[in-house]
Amino acid sequence: MTELPHNSPPQKSAKAIADKPANNKPIVGIGACLTGQEVRYNGQSKNANEHVRALMEAFDTRSFCPEVGIGMGIPRPPIHLVGSEADSVRALDVATQQQDYTERLARYGAELIAKNPDLSGYILVKGSPSCGYDRVKRYLANGHSVATDTRGIFASALSQAQPLLPLEDDGRLNDPGLRESFVTRVYTYHDWQTLCRQGLTAQRLVAFYSRYKYLVMAHHIPSYKILGRLLADAGKQDIDTLAEEFIAGLMAALSERATQRSHSNVLFHLAGYLRKQLGTAERQRLSSLIDQYRVGEVPLIVPITMLKHHFANNPNRYIEQQVFMQPYPDQLKLRNEL
Incomplete structure (x- = not known):
């Protein structure tokens, strides 16, 4: 089969989603500091920009702070990401670089996804070594800043645990195109979760895509064609396998920026x-x-x-x-x- 845009790793099964109750608004995780909670390393909150505040009105938000969640105090010594390569960083304390929080932050992200399968998206915190979406500062062992090219440990864990979950941070949401893409994917994924709760059948899957055809066309025409072919013989295929391939392709298509x-x-x-x-x-x-x-x-x-x-x-x-x-x-x- 022709490849869909981006990688399409495994995701939560339709059955796992179906076990959760429905909600009219998408449930979206958000960094607790963006909601006014004074949980940052310096004991302060972070002022959410106007776009994040607007989304908090549209979504049913659940706030989390991974650093507090793993038992770090308020206030607390700051941490940063240390590593000679972007894909092998560690979350260490700035002062001594002897305290390593990497595994605990990663485990917290994986557990959060397991305990909250009804999340339809997550708003992360710009620049955070735990919650940064991308372009987080990376340091060498000598303390010198070497690049701004990586993702926070907790944010990476969210993506690995649920690859389809739409993620953005408060800084990137200032960009109109990224903001529109994020919101579109959140509502789409929420719609998919609702469908899974109703029970998947070939007929319902085809009807679902029928409603999304022109939205997919606006984002990625090749996917518009691929998804149509994928569902051409929906009734003859295993519904769970088909559904996983379909939703991975749909979310990948909508991650392409519409013009x-x-x-x-x-x-x-x-x-x-x-x-x-x-x-x-x-x-x-x-x-x-x-x-x-x-x-x-x-x-x-x-x-x-x-x-x-x-x-x-x-x-x-x-x-x-x-x-x-x-x-x-x-x-x-x-x-x-x-």
Whole structure:
């Protein structure tokens, strides 16, 4: 089979997810210091930026501090990552480099995933040797900073324990594209968890992907084709094996960054469903709005709103179910930015 983007390592089984109760909001883990708790090494909290605060309103958040979780005090001696290579760092105390917290932080991350299988995402803490998503400082044994090229120990453990779990840190969430991608993946994974609780069947799996087709097209066209072929004979395959391959491919596809060009391609596809219902002037106006979005003159919400208006007047059941039209709550306003 053609390869999907990125690696697709094993993930939690559909059965493990199905054992947990449903929740209307996605449950998202978050660094406790970002929620105002004074748990940092210096006994202080960290001010969450406006974007993190907005997401805390949209999500059902659960706060964790891995350093406190493994028994480190408040305040406490700071730690940093030490290693000559990015893939072999240790979390050591800064003062003496004799206290090694690596295994305990990694174990805490693995245990957190095991105890919270209903998490749909996690907001990490920029630059933290335990919770940093990426570009965390790495030091040599002599104490000299050598690079900013690694991930926090706890953050790495989360990713290894549940590779499909969407992760971002508070700093990266300032980027509109990364923020939109993270939120899209969180709501998608939450939707998948809900499906698993209902019970997987070939018919439900095909129906699930049917709703996501245009969203996948906006992010990664090759995956749009691959996932379609994967499900072509869904009823003849082992459902659990098929489901694992499908969700790995879907989440990998959505991790690809959508562009104005790729979004415009989807918008024109959707507009094609209105070809017979709209008059010439209305079709031209809609096409013009899509072009204006494509060249960056208006935000995505403008042509989307126009499409919703036309489909409200000309209902189409297939389009009504497309997640692309509203992949997350409108109040997040992620499609309002140029």
